[in-house]
Amino acid sequence: MAKDFNNLNVWIPKQLERVGKGVEQLANEAGISRTAIYRWMYDQDRPTTQSMAKIVHVLKVSLSEGLHQYVPKRRGRPPERDDAKNNNA
DSSP: OOOOOBOHHHHHHHHHHHHTOOHHHHHHHHTOOHHHHHHHHTTSOOOOHHHHHHHHHHHTOOHHHHHTTBOOOOOSSOOOOHHHHHHHO
C-alpha cells in the first residue's frame, strides 16, 4: 500500500495564486463547496477523482498532476486485525 501523502495544503493555494482566484471562486466554478476544499487543504478529508477533475478543469492543469498531490484515504472503519479476533475467541 502507498505511503499516506497529502500535498493539497501547498498545491491548491499555489495553483489559486497562479490563476488569480480564491477558494470561493474555485468552489463556485467547480460546483464544490468551500468547506470541502478547506477540508482537503487541512487534511480532514481527500477529494474523489471526480472532484479533483472538476478542480483541475478550473485551475487549467492536468488531472494526473492533481491526482499526484495526494493518496486517497480509505473511507469507513479500518479493517479489523486478525490477531484481535483471535485474542477474543
